[in-house]
Amino acid sequence: MNIRALIAAVSLLSLAGFAGLAQADDLQPTPYRYGMPLEIKKVLSLTEPSTPYCEVVTAQMVYIDKAGQTRDISYNKLSQACTSAD
Known part of the structure; x- marks a missing residue:
């Protein structure tokens, strides 16, 4: 009986952990x-939407701070099309 309860508890905790990871991906x-x-x-990464026009876009940077925490910020910048040579 105790083994079944332990297995059930571990299964529920595993599912809760996966749900938490899924929610973390949805954060802005x-x-x-x-x-x-x-x-x-x-x-860790720098991303921005692709556009053929020279315009302001919202880019995203994921980084590790000095405390070891992963952070995710967004910022405005000129698109890569502004720096491309025609």
């Missing part, structure tokens, strides 16, 4: 504000 990045301290230790 923190919008960058001028002067916001970032304390970047390592940049």
Whole structure:
């Protein structure tokens, strides 16, 4: 009886962990504000929407801060089309 209860508890905790991971992916990045301290230790990814036009886009940066926490911010920048040579 105790083994069945233990297996059930472990199964429920595993499912709760997967649900938590799924919710973490749905979180929106923190919008960058001028002067916001970032304390970047390592940049993991830089992404932006692809556009053929030179325009302002919202880019995203995922990084590890000096405390070892993964952070996700969004910021405005000129698109890559602005730097491409025609």
